[in-house]
Amino acid sequence: MVLSRWMVAAVGLGFVCTWMGCGSSESGTDPSVAGSAGADAGSGGAGGSIASDAGDGGAGADAAPDDAGRSPTCQSQDQALQKALDDTREPSPNALLAIRNPDCGTTVYASGSTETALATSLWRIGSLTKTFVSTAILSLVKEGAVSLDDPLSKWVPNVPNTDGVTVIMLLDHRSGIFSYTDDWTLDGTQPMTPEQLVDLATSHPPLFAPDADFSYSNTNYVLLGMILEAATGQKAGAVLHARAMGPANLESTLLDGYDTIDPNRMARGMTANGKDCTFFLDPSVPWTAGAMVSSGGDLVEWVETLYGTYAVLDAGQRALLTSKTSIIPWTGFFHGSQYGLGVMLLDPAKNANAGQGIGHAGEISGYLTHAFYFPEKKTTIVSIVNSDDGPIDEVFLAALNTLFPGGAADAGAGGAADAGAGDAAEQ
Secondary structure, rough: OOOOEEEEEOOOOEEEEEEOOOOOOOOOOHHOOOOOOOOOOOOOOOOEEEOOOOOOOOOOOOOOOOOOOHHHHHHHHHEEEEEEHHOOOOOOOEEEEEEEEOOEEEEEEEEEEOOOOOOOOOEEEEHHHHHHHHHHHHHHHHHOOOOOEEEEHHHOOOOOOOOOEHHHHHHHHOOOOOHHHHOOOOOOOOEEEEEEHHHHHHHOOOOOOOOOOOOOOHHHHHHHHHHHHHOOOOOOHHHHHHHHHHHOOOOOEEEEEEEEEOHHHHOEEOOOOOOOOOOOOOOOOHHHHOOOEEHHHHHHHHHHHHHHHHOOOOHHHHHHHHOEEEEEOOHHHOOEEEEOOEEEEEEHHOOOOOOOOOEEEEEEOOEEEEEEEEOOOHHHHHHHEOOOOOHHHHHHHHHHHHHOOOOOOOOOOOOHHHOOOOOOOOO
């Protein structure tokens, strides 16, 4: 996968963190381990743990498997997926799979050391933030408060070199606006206002005329965050809770910098050389392009609710997500896939025999995430690793091939780390 990549050197720390386009803890039960099957726990492979429809008990790598209440089909799934996860995790310290399907409900599988992550941990999700932002924008469009054809200048005036840019061009990355995360002078450790991020981006000339091409730009989603605030008079975090996380009943999905994050619940994000970069970035820098945090089970709930039900977006709004798409010009896993309005459509040739996948990917310092729903199979797959060089494509495809054997899914040339230019804060 490759979107554009942002790399910043941490002065005096001797390591490099990446934030590629990718890419407050609340009390109560975590939906990442409270699925629909009603079982207590699954079966774990070596070095792994499973939480299936259980309470927020912090199951870790040493948890004893408990098959009570699990059908033979689900026990077999648990064993196969845990093995697939354990076999593909390294060199990442941890990896997580969260699966939701009709037979077994929601199950979260974890692999690796309990010192750095648990099955119930929170993870930075990078550009999956964009799916929440696009949802909030489309809810405002439905109400008539915002139009997809509104010029950017209606909501955010005086942005240089953006004549002709409209709201829909921000959503689908066809604005031509340079991605601020591709500016190598950016110091992601210091607080910045949205206006400062936009100023940094527009100090560069446009990449092309509005709607003339596709280029993944985190600036687009910072501008959309500014539009959310201008159109509602509220902070972007409040808008996202009211129009996205709230309707989906997510209890462990938060916007860092707006919500308070419990550091003890965070999976530790690591650089490729093993340095902890969990809190390396100031959250104001990724903001509405990539600052969200979530649990594996919340992401399963979000992706399936968003793309498999009408609880958050109605049929007309859902249709808008894919009403205008561009081929994603990246190598590796996402080669041949398409981008809509804050959504990725996976090339079915990559998906074993699961059919079309719809969702998003995320990359931010120390974390890589894939989260996709497969309508033909009514199955959601979320994979997360907590290392800049973690094998995110391999973990995701191992799950696909385990659940839907007989296909020819593979990571493709390049893999996640070699994704093409054009993404910065995440995918």
